[in-house]
Amino acid sequence: xxxxxxxxxxxxxxxxxxxxxPVAITIILxxxxxxxxxxxxxxxxxxxxxxxxxxxxxxxxxxxxxxxFLAVSxxxxxxxxxxxxxxxxxxxxxxxxxxxxxxxxVIISAAFVAVVWSYFYSVDFGVINYYLGQIGLPQVPWLSxxxxxxxxxxxxxxxxxxxxxxxxxIAALQGVPRPIMDAASMDGAxxxxxxxxxxxxxxxxxxxxxxxxxSIGALQVFESIMILTGGGPxxxxxxxxxxxxxxxxxxxxxxxxAAVSVIMMILVLIITIxxxxxxxxxxxx
Amino acid sequence: xxxxxxxxxxxxxxxxxxIIAVLLxxxxxxxxxxxxxxxxxFRPAPEAYKMPPSFFPPxxxxxxxxxxxxxxxxxxxxxxxxxxxxxxxxIGQLITCTLAAFAYARLRFPGRDSLFFVMLIGLxxxxxxxxxxxxxxxxxxxxxxxxxxxVLMGLTSSFGVFMLRQFLRSQPKELEEAAxxxxxxxxxxxxxxxxxxxxxxxxxxAIITFTGxxxxxxxxxxxxxxxxxMTLPIAMDLLRGYMSQGNLSVVMAAMSMAILPVVLLFLVAxxxxxEGVTFSGIRA
Numbered sequence: 001x002x003x004x005x006x007x008x009x010x011x012x013x014x015x016x017x018x019x020x021x022p023v024a025i026t027i028i029l030x031x032x033x034x035x036x037x038x039x040x041x042x043x044x045x046x047x048x049x050x051x052x053x054x055x056x057x058x059x060x061x062x063x064x065x066x067x068x069f070l071a072v073s074x075x076x077x078x079x080x081x082x083x084x085x086x087x088x089x090x091x092x093x094x095x096x097x098x099x100x101x102x103x104x105x106v107i108i109s110a111a112f113v114a115v116v117w118s119y120f121y122s123v124d125f126g127v128i129n130y131y132l133g134q135i136g137l138p139q140v141p142w143l144s145x146x147x148x149x150x151x152x153x154x155x156x157x158x159x160x161x162x163x164x165x166x167x168x169x170i171a172a173l174q175g176v177p178r179p180i181m182d183a184a185s186m187d188g189a190x191x192x193x194x195x196x197x198x199x200x201x202x203x204x205x206x207x208x209x210x211x212x213x214x215s216i217g218a219l220q221v222f223e224s225i226m227i228l229t230g231g232g233p234x235x236x237x238x239x240x241x242x243x244x245x246x247x248x249x250x251x252x253x254x255x256x257x258a259a260v261s262v263i264m265m266i267l268v269l270i271i272t273i274x275x276x277x278x279x280x281x282x283x284x285x
Numbered sequence: 286x287x288x289x290x291x292x293x294x295x296x297x298x299x300x301x302x303x304i305i306a307v308l309l310x311x312x313x314x315x316x317x318x319x320x321x322x323x324x325x326x327f328r329p330a331p332e333a334y335k336m337p338p339s340f341f342p343p344x345x346x347x348x349x350x351x352x353x354x355x356x357x358x359x360x361x362x363x364x365x366x367x368x369x370x371x372x373x374x375x376i377g378q379l380i381t382c383t384l385a386a387f388a389y390a391r392l393r394f395p396g397r398d399s400l401f402f403v404m405l406i407g408l409x410x411x412x413x414x415x416x417x418x419x420x421x422x423x424x425x426x427x428x429x430x431x432x433x434x435x436v437l438m439g440l441t442s443s444f445g446v447f448m449l450r451q452f453l454r455s456q457p458k459e460l461e462e463a464a465x466x467x468x469x470x471x472x473x474x475x476x477x478x479x480x481x482x483x484x485x486x487x488x489x490x491a492i493i494t495f496t497g498x499x500x501x502x503x504x505x506x507x508x509x510x511x512x513x514x515m516t517l518p519i520a521m522d523l524l525r526g527y528m529s530q531g532n533l534s535v536v537m538a539a540m541s542m543a544i545l546p547v548v549l550l551f552l553v554a555x556x557x558x559x560e561g562v563t564f565s566g567i568r569a
Contacts, residue, residue: 003471004394011385014441019407022415085304101312103559107551108544109500111518115525116318167563220411223502227522244413245507254417261413268411
């Protein structure tokens with residue numbers, strides 16, 4: 001009967017060492033001023049007060065939320081449009097091609113592809129500006145102007161991640177019962193009406209999952225911004241993850257960085273709770 | 286009536302075709318960064334600044350690849366580090382997660398469900414919440430700037446345990462029960478009966494874990510500074526800065542080599558990769 005413990009022991013020990021203990025220590029650390037050589041001083045809520053009162057950290061907080069809002073909306077909306085477009089009979093090789101084209105960006109690290117995108121976006125040597133110039137449009141400072149930088153990052157993020165939501169939504173669309181759809185079109189319901197009255201209600205739990213999932217990922221955005229702009233110009237594209245790394249490994253403000261990471265954890269927690277409540281509601285209805 | 290339905294059917298066919306044509310165009314656009322990446326990596330030096338870069342390289346010139354390998358960035362060592370971390374993390378997770386999943390799905394012992402619940406909570410913590418203490422701990426143990434550190438922290442995952450346990454529970458357990466009646470030991474049951482049952486799920490978990498580790502950026506970025514200990518994703522940044530004055534094609538050659546394993550994996554096992562990734566929901 002006790003054999004079970006032996007089987008779970010390796011994973012539990014590793015999990016305790018690399019997840020549970022670190023999370024607990026991060027929470028404690030967030031209430032201290034921590035110096036690598038002198039150790040920790042208890043400072044209560046000072047780090048949190050600093051985060052909530054400093055204009056810079058608040059700007060970064062809103063940047064992150066703004067990025068998340070834009071990235072989630074476009075990723076899920078484009079994914080849904082693609083899924084609707086792809087959800088029809090087509091030859092096998094076409095299906096293979098579409099899965100390849102839309103899903104390949106999902107599984108290649110942003111750390112790699114963002115380097116390519118940074119060349120696309122380059123002002124003088126970039127491919128995008130070259131083509132804009134060809135059709136007589138002005139050059140756009142894609143990454144070097146705080147007006148465009150966030151948009152440029154969102155565009156790349158949608159290119160990279162929308163295929164994920166497309167695949168999940170295709171699976172959901174295939175679950176929409178055929179007979180109901182056929183009956184509706186027999187009765188003369190327009191495509192829009194069928195979409196609004198049948199498809200959308202049917203896939204809404206999956207759509208909800210996509211939004212939750214996209215939000216959790218977007219709040220942690222790191223490498224694409226790191227490589228495209230490094231958080232600049234100024235702080236205009238700096239996300240919480242980048243701020244955390246700057247504070248921890250740039251200025252060695254470990255206590256403060258811990259508070260930033262706890263705040264990120266709370267954001268993720270809030271979304272998870274919304275998900276749990278939301279999915280209960282779907283199940284009941 | 287007859288002609289009308291034939292007309293609508295005809296119209297529907299044309300709409301279908303138009304949509305597929307638009308999708309094809311978009312698909313090609315989606316793949317454009319990859320086309321460019323590969324074709325630029327073969328550009329001979331005189332073409333390096335040609336605008337726009339050609340989609341098809343004029344020749345398959347390997348000199349850019351040679352330049353990467355001969356540059357002062359230890360590219361082969363970095364490539365080896367990436368392989369070393371991704372392979373060991375994958376093997377580690379397959380072992381620890383399979384063992385745990387077997388116990389949670391098939392054995393009874395006090396505290397089993399609470400332990401499993403505690404393990405599940407791990408799905409909620411972003412990497413940002415664990416990185417600082419790991420950094421401090423590794424600094425004490427001398428594991429900073431060491432790929433082994435990346436291996437150790439990746440040897441198990443809540444997701445792997447969860448996925449395999451769910452899979453095993455969906456399989457019939459009569460065989461295990463019969464074997465138990467016959468007096469077979471737990472380890473024998475695990476090895477002879479449960480492990481073979483788990484095989485399809487293990488393939489998916491291996492793919493997810495390997496790509497996840499191969500693509501990982503946040504943790505290596507926090508824990509590794511020295512070039513000799515880097516993995517590919519963080520080295521790309523380095524290569525780019527290092528060669529920013531020089532030839533872009535060289536960076537693209539490095540990049541082509543870096544993404545090759547994942548691209549190949551996707552080309553040969555497309556279905557399995559998609560199923561695995563959408564199940565786990567990793568964002569590479």
